[in-house]
Structures are given as C-alpha cells and as structure tokens.
Amino acid sequence: LTGCVSSNVGAQSRLELIKKRDSLICGVSGKIPGFSFLNSNGSYEGLDVDICKAFAAAFLGNSKKVQFRPLTAAERFTAIRTGEIDLLSRNTTFNLSRDSSKGNSLIFAPVVFHDGQGLMVKKSSKINNLEDLAKRSICVGSGTTTEQNINDAFEAKSLPYIPIKYQDLNQVVAGYLQGRCAAMTSDRSQLAAARSGFRNPKDHIILNDVLSKEPLAPASAGGDQLLSDAMRWVVFALFTAEEKGITQANINQQLQLAKNNPQMKPLRRFLGIEGDLGEKIGLPNDFVVKIIASTGNYGEIYNRHLGPNSKVPIPRGLNEIYNQGGLHFAPPFN
Numbered sequence: 324l325t326g327c328v329s330s331n332v333g334a335q336s337r338l339e340l341i342k343k344r345d346s347l348i349c350g351v352s353g354k355i356p357g358f359s360f361l362n363s364n365g366s367y368e369g370l371d372v373d374i375c376k377a378f379a380a381a382f383l384g385n386s387k388k389v390q391f392r393p394l395t396a397a398e399r400f401t402a403i404r405t406g407e408i409d410l411l412s413r414n415t416t417f418n419l420s421r422d423s424s425k426g427n428s429l430i431f432a433p434v435v436f437h438d439g440q441g442l443m444v445k446k447s448s449k450i451n452n453l454e455d456l457a458k459r460s461i462c463v464g465s466g467t468t469t470e471q472n473i474n475d476a477f478e479a480k481s482l483p484y485i486p487i488k489y490q491d492l493n494q495v496v497a498g499y500l501q502g503r504c505a506a507m508t509s510d511r512s513q514l515a516a517a518r519s520g521f522r523n524p525k526d527h528i529i530l531n532d533v534l535s536k537e538p539l540a541p542a543s544a545g546g547d548q549l550l551s552d553a554m555r556w557v558v559f560a561l562f563t564a565e566e567k568g569i570t571q572a573n574i575n576q577q578l579q580l581a582k583n584n585p586q587m588k589p590l591r592r593f594l595g596i597e598g599d600l601g602e603k604i605g606l607p608n609d610f611v612v613k614i615i616a617s618t619g620n621y622g623e624i625y626n627r628h629l630g631p632n633s634k635v636p637i638p639r640g641l642n643e644i645y646n647q648g649g650l651h652f653a654p655p656f657n
Contacts, residue, residue, distance in 0.1 A: 336549035349375035353393030357635030386617035441511035459505035559653035564620035571619035
C-alpha cells in the first residue's frame with residue numbers, strides 16, 4: 324500500500340482556490356482506455372475524465388474549465404500533497420489506510436466504479452487459474468494495492484511466484500506482451516482496457532479468479548471538508564439524475580417542468596429552483612443542472628465509455644444504480 328498523504332490545505336478550502344483560479348486541475352492516468360486516455364484529437368476522454376468535467380461544471384459552471392494532469396500510480400498522492408493538482412480522478416482504490424485521518428491522508432468521494440483485481444494470460448498458455456501460475460512470473464505495477472493483493476492471494480494458497488514490477492500500467496502491458504511474465508495483474512477493468520488495444524485481443528483471456536474488491540473513487544486532500552462535500556454531492560447528483568431519468572437530452576425539459584409545477588418539491592430542490600442545497604456545500608443552487616447539461620447522468624457517462632457499443636465494453640454489473648440491482652446509491656437531496 325502507498326503511504327499516508329497529508330493535507331496541503333490551510334484555513335482556506337481548495338474549492339475557493341479553484342474558483343479564484345477559474346480552472347480545475349484534475350489528476351488522471353491518461354493511459355487507460357475507457358477511463359482516461361489521450362485520443363487521436365489530443366484530448367482526454369473516459370469515465371474518469373467525465374467525472375472531472377462534472378466537477379468543473381459544478382464548481383465553475385463550465386465543464387471545459389479543467390486541466391488534466393497525467394500521473395503514474397507512484398506520483399498521484401504526492402501530486403495531491405504538494406498541491407500540484409486539486410483532486411484525483413484516477414482509478415484509485417478507496418481503502419482504510421488511504422482514508423485514515425491519521426496524517427490527514429485522503430478524503431474519498433463516493434465510489435464511481437466497483438472493480439476487482441484479476442489476471443490476464445495468453446490463451447495459448449493453457450493457464451486457467453491462480454494455481455496454474457505457481458512458480459511463474461507475473462507483471463505488476465509497483466506502489467499500488469495491486470502489488471499487495473497479488474502477494475496476499477499467493478500467500479493464502481502457499482504458492483510461490485515471481486513478481487516483475489513496473490512503475491506504470493503501460494510498462495506492465497509492455498512487459499507482458501514481450502513475454503517477460505506469464506501473466507499480468509491489475510484491476511479487471513484495466514485488463515479489459517489494455518486488451519482492447521492489443522493487435523489480437525482474442526488471443527488473451529482474463530481469468531475468472533477475482534483477487535480483491537477494488538472500489539475506485541475520486542479523492543482530495545484530507546482536512547478539506549468543503550471540497551470533499553462538494554465532490555461527494557456531485558457524484559451523488561450523477562446517480563440521482565439517472566435514478567430520476569434526467570438526461571443531457573431532457574434536462575431543459577425537466578427544468579421547465581419543475582418551474583411550472585410548484586408542487587414538485589423534490590425535483591425543484593434537486594434542480595436548484597427551490598431551497599439552498601447548493602449553497603450548503605459551497606456551490607450554486609443549480610449545480611445539478613450544470614452537471615447534467617455538460618456530461619449527462621452516470622449511466623450516460625458509463626455507456627459512452629464502457630457501454631456495449633464503446634471501444635472498451637464492460638458489463639455494468641455492480642455499477643448499475645441500486646434500483647437496477649447495482650451498488651450505486653445516493654442519499655436524498657433534502
């Protein structure tokens with residue numbers, strides 16, 4: 324596990340600094356198709372990228388006012404601690420050590436992708452499970468929970484293995500494709516993303532073994548309650564909008580509906596027509612409208628980058644909202 328990260332904020336919330344700068348600096352990977360990846364047009368795209376854009380829309384009223392900083396796993400927490408970035412939206416696992424208040428580590432927003440660690444091998448290798456990898460080499464990223472999880476999995480079965488460590492996912496992938504290891508391990512979503520870029524994706528299989536729980540969530544520096552509250556409710560807004568059927572295409576219609584019907588109290592509060600919910604977390608009362616108009620709801624973001632017609636199709640499974648059998652659930656906007 325990566326060590327604790329201390330807060331870099333003083334009396335003033337980072338949210339106020341973001342507003343004064345009129346730009347959000349968001350740390351991403353930049354190397355994971357479907358999550359954050361530099362496309363052929365030279366712009367970043369992916370689920371993590373759109374979460375950053377949702378934050379910018381809520382904080383600054385414009386989803387384009389965001390600067391993306393590509394970071395390796397080893398760099399990401401230092402970037403928060405030193406103030407190089409405002410927040411992290413970079414496939415980072417929410418766990419106790421990182422969430423600990425000791426040393427003002429990190430504060431996590433709600434989980435935006437429920438994942439689990441897996442293993443990928445060449446189909447021709449005839450490797451079918453973890454046991455088949457005994458005494459074999461495995462490519463793994465250093466400075467991540469992945470490194471500890473693979474070690475725990477093999478120790479639990481008293482199986483020896485040889486870790487081949489790299490600094491970032493691209494190096495892990497390169498080592499695997501060059502035959503330096505029998506398997507590569509990462510979050511199953513990252514394995515699927517990496518495989519989508521292979522010359523012959525069907526020649527590689529992701530084993531059924533799931534080695535861990537990997538709840539991936541945006542994070543900010545510990546000790547900054549205002550910024551963390553704002554981030555938390557931006558993510559909840561994305562979930563709630565999907566639950567209510569509010570989309571990028573119909574947000575203006577929903578807004579007009581709420582304005583014309585004073586009795587629709589929950590919708591009026593959610594869209595900022597009535598009450599002061601936004602002000603309570605340092606945001607404009609209509610922050611939800613700005614988010615959905617910019618990025619759409621959570622389901623739209625997911626389908627755009629990970630849906631069945633995307634380049635990295637990953638079944639939603641646990642990433643459905645709760646009333647569709649998934650784990651994404653938002654408290655009430657009251």
